[in-house]
Amino acid sequence: MEAKTLHLLTCTALPPLANSSPVSGFLKVFRRPPSLKTLLRSKKMEERDLYGLPKEYYDDEWQARQREKTKELHRKRQEEDEEEERKVDEYREIGLRLRDYPDEDLRKAKKLVSSFIRSAEEVEEKIEEAAEKGELNELVLLVIWNRLDLARRDDEKDAVRSLDLLYRRVETEILKREATPAMRLLNELLNLHDGFDDDGWLKACKKRMIETFPREDPFSILVPAGFDIDKHHGPVRPKVEADDVLLRVDFVREVDALLQEVRYEQNKALNTQGLDSESVANRLKQQEKQRAINQVEALLDLAINLSW
Structure with a gap:
């Protein structure tokens, strides 16, 4: 029985490699722990990698302050994003003021306002000419107001002053045309x-x-005008007055x-x-x-x- 077992072991065993031995195979499975020299070398490499960092990097209070600064930056960034979103909503609201007007009327009003802005010193004549043609209306005022509102939000002071004067002048002309004779x-x-x-x-x-x-x-x-009282000659009835008298x-x-x-x-x-x-x-x-x-x-x- 023992001879048979020995025969099986010798037949199934793998032949050893030319450059290895049973001892070297055993060492590959059970490696030795790193030596002290290896650990010291690794520590020096780690210290070399951390070389140049500030001393505060190892301070817990400094780390806490840095975290607070990061939170503050995130808060400011969020406020800026919210402000930007608010401005976009306001601009969208300004644009929607004109959505209920016909496109053709809106195009004419914008073109007229642009001509007022470009006319510079001749703006008074342009406004009066437009009023005589019946081109001044509420839509023209709204187009000017939209431009004025945008200039205010963009803090364009020169544009605000010019558009404010233009709005008041056009409004006055409209009121004058729509006013009673008195x-x-x-x-x-x-x-x-x-x-x-x-x-x-x-x-x-x-x-x-x-x-x-x-x-x-x-x-x-x-005695109406034109009647000669001495000769009793002339129109007896006064002239019919016009409606706008x-x-x-x-x-x-x-x-x-x-x-x-x-x-x-x-x-x-x-x-x-x-x-x-x-x-x-x-x-x-x-x-x-x-x-x-x-x-x-x-x-x-x-x-x-x-x-x-």
Whole structure:
């Protein structure tokens, strides 16, 4: 039995390699731990790799501060992203203001506004010409307002001033065209003032009123213009007045109603006593409005007491 077992072992055993031995195979399976010399060499290589890093790298407090700085950078980046997203939403909202208008009308309005901006010194003539053609409307104002809003958000101060003046001028022209004859005359009379000579201004206003209002004295009503009272010759009936003729009583009534609307608010605004820069600027603006109100009151008194 033992001979048979020995025979199997000798037959199944692999022949040894030429350059190896049973001892070397055993060592490949069970390797020896690294020697002290090898460990020292590895430590020196690690120290060489870490050479040049700041000492704070090993400080826990410094590491904590660095983590806080990283959090702060992430927070600022998030705020910037949110601000950018807010601006995009605002720009989108500005663009959507015009979506309900027909494309052809919108194209004409944008083209007209662009011509106003390019005309520079001739902008007044361009605006008046557009008003006579009936091209000024709410859509033109909205296009200007959109440009003004974008300039404000982009902090373009020169563009803001120019577009603000353009908006006010176009708005004034639209209001003038849509205003009643009484309000148009009032605006014309106010524009006659040169800012200095009040007496000369009132004389010019009186002349303009006499030219505008029909005569209201009894003789002119009983005896129409062109009738010769001595020869009893001429038209007996007065001429039919045009629809846009402005009567003095209508002018007085509309101007008085306008003053009633603005007096209360103006008096309340003038009573503010703040000393900050905004309050002072607001009072100066209200004082300028008060001077205009005083001029309107003078015109109302002149119209009430007008005599031919």
